[in-house]
Amino acid sequence: MFDVLVYLYEHYWRPDACPESEVLARKLAALGFEPEEISDALRWLDGLLSLVHGRSVAANVLSTRVYCDVEMDRLGAEAAGFLCFLESAGVLTPSLREVVLDRLCAVPNGPVGLDDFKILLLLVFWSLGEEPDALILDELFVDDVERVMH
Incomplete structure (x- = not known):
């Protein structure tokens, strides 16, 4: 699944540039x-597009999140730490965090490793037509050589 998502990210500048699902x-x-x-x-991407369509991604500084056991099992320590880092850096709003968590739990065959989690994050930004700043974007890219070796 993740290889397909990476292909879509690399070959279509936005989800609406993709052909219809059947094609x-x-x-x-x-x-x-x-x-x-x-x-x-495609099922995962449809769920993502349903979530972000019309969703406000404005920051809510009063938001606190307690993760349930299922989310923590899916995240793992590395991905949870990375998620907290992105939130504390102001890259990920609480609303976008919820989108990320929803899509994380929608991945078949969890738990999700850090490299795959980064792909999910990239796709969330991609679905909104946004790109995080260059330093964060650098952190999100998974080296193809590393991906093959794992």
């Missing part, structure tokens, strides 16, 4: 992605 699925299949991987990714 996109055929194109992805022609590129060699597995059918289950394609359907999981």
